[in-house]
Amino acid sequence: MNQLNLNNYKQEIADLYTRRSERYDNSHWHWRIANHLVEYGQVSPGQQILDIATGTGHCAIAAAQLMGETGKVIGIDIAPGMIIQAQNKAKTLSLNNLEFLLADAENIDFPENHFDRIFCASAFIWMSDLVKSLLLWRKFLKPGGILGIQAFAETAFVGGVITQKILEKYGISYLMSQPTGTVEKCQYLLEKANFELIEIQVEQDGNYISLEEAQKMWAGTSHPAPGQYPHPLSKLSTEQLKQAKLEFENELKVLQTDQGIWNDITTFYIYGRKPINLLQNF
Template sequence: MHQLNLNNYKQEIADLYTRRSDKYDNSDWHWRIANRLVEYGQVDTGQKILDIATGTGHCAIAAAKLVGSSGKVIGIDIAPGMIAQAQKKANILGLNNLEFLLADAENIDFPANHFERIFCASAFIWMSDLVKSLLLWRKFLKPGGILGIQAFAETAFVGGVITQNILKKYGISYLMSQPTGTVEKCQNLLQKASFELIEIKVEKDGNYISLESAKKMWAGISHPAPGQYPHPLSKLSIEELNQAKLEFENELKSLQTDQGIWNDITTFYIYGRKPKV
């Protein structure tokens, strides 16, 4: 597998997801999200499909089963570990209409007007420039082709929401899901990239988690920050970091109930069509 020439920000993401690749399928959560994205995307027999940031191939595999032998699915990712896992799964399933490539989603080159569908699940927020990415991907869609993206509401993931609120006191903006965090923001992004017939399906989701699980959601500098480099937390001194973490844990304790801490996971499935003319 060839090496990608990635900047520091993207290399950190690639390393993070390669580290996670062995255990990425331990829960069926990512699979459910990807499956729903493809399901709503009206995939048909014979279509050519691109799955961006394919991970272990959830969207790509779901789509490959639908397009059949006359169709073709390409899954791309910047993490070699993820591509290796995806390929292993495709081989076991005997899906010959599926190809996985190590590639940077913001620096890809496919023929123009080539794919009927392009999907991106659980990863759009990691792009360095959201509108520029959408414009690039739109180029590869056939006229009338559909882009489907999954994102989370700004209320999603209690750890991230609390981290954001605490960091504001330190004058730090931590984006997380903010750029795609409302229906209006999602609509605006796709409108700026000249998509039409924009449709956003909102699915309320969430669960109660333990205080210990919630504490593990502390951002920390070792985990890259979506859409931000260098990491916003790197502006804090060690003392400030420790203080912020303490405030984070105290805030979580105040949210604890008999059932645990509510962790919202409201999910958006966002679709836009490339105009036919």
């Protein structure tokens, strides 16, 4: 497998997800999200489909199974471990219309006007430049082709929400899902990248988790920060970091109920069409 020439930010992401690759399928959660994204995306036999940041291939496999023997699905990811897992799954399922490639979603070169559908689940906020990425991906869509992206509301994941609140006191902006965190923000991003007929499905989701589980959501500096490099927490001194974590844990204790701590996971399924009228494509 060819090595990618990644910057430090992307190399950290690739390393993180390669470490997670063998356990990534232990949860059905990612599979369910990918299935919904593909299901709402109106996949049909014979289509050409690109799955960006494919991970272990959830969207790509769901699309390939819907298409039967016709058409072609390509899944790309920057994490070698993820690609290996995806390739093994495709082989086990005998899916011959499916290919997985090690590639950087912000530095890809496919034929223009080639794909009927492009999907990106659970990964859009990791892109360095959201609008630039959308414009690049749009180039590869056929006129009338559809882009489908899944993202989380800014209220999602209690650990991230509380981390943001604490870090604001230290003058630090920690983005997490904020760039895609509302329906209006998602609409704006796709409009800015010249997509039309934008539709956003909102799925309310969440569950109660224990205090211990919530405390494990502390960002720390060992986990890359989506869309931000160097890590925002690296601006804090060791003492400030220790204090911020203590404040984080205390905030969570306040949220505790008899059922646990509510962990919102409101999810957006965002779709936009590349204009059929070629004049709108510029």
